Amino acid sequence: xxxxxxxxxxxxxxxxxxxxxxxxxxxxxxxxxxxxxxxxxxxxxxxxxxxxxxxxxxxxxxxxxxxxxxxxxxxxxxxxxxxxxxxxxxxxxxxxxxxxxxxxxxxxxxxxxxxxxx
Numbered sequence: 001x002x003x004x005x006x007x008x009x010x011x012x013x014x015x016x017x018x019x020x021x022x023x024x025x026x027x028x029x030x031x032x033x034x035x036x037x038x039x040x041x042x043x044x045x046x047x048x049x050x051x052x053x054x055x056x057x058x059x060x061x062x063x064x065x066x067x068x069x070x071x072x073x074x075x076x077x078x079x080x081x082x083x084x085x086x087x088x089x090x091x092x093x094x095x096x097x098x099x100x101x102x103x104x105x106x107x108x109x110x111x112x113x114x115x116x117x118x
Contacts, residue, residue: 011102031085057118
């Protein structure tokens with residue numbers, strides 16, 4: 001596995017962890033209900049598929065992740081998330097550069113070759 005894939009996977013795990021911590025903080029502060037908290041954790045659990053599949057060399061997972069991140073960033077800055085809890089906003093702003101880094105690492109030439117071979 002190329003170093004770029006490894007770095008992207010670490011970055012993705014970091015963003016998943018930050019998101020889970022933000023959900024926990026929002027729950028403690030009463031910003032979200034228990035049901036919303038459970039929903040967030042289920043979604044973050046599903047997102048854990050991305051680092052796993054990327055580590056296995058799944059080219060479709062690479063593209064779906066890149067599209068997912070691009071759409072998330074566009075929605076966030078487009079005002080769709082204006083009703084987000086405070087901790088989510090802070091974590092989202094911190095995560096944007098990390099997610100961009102991960103996507104850029106996943107599309108480097110040597111990494112693209114590795115995904116095509118897998």
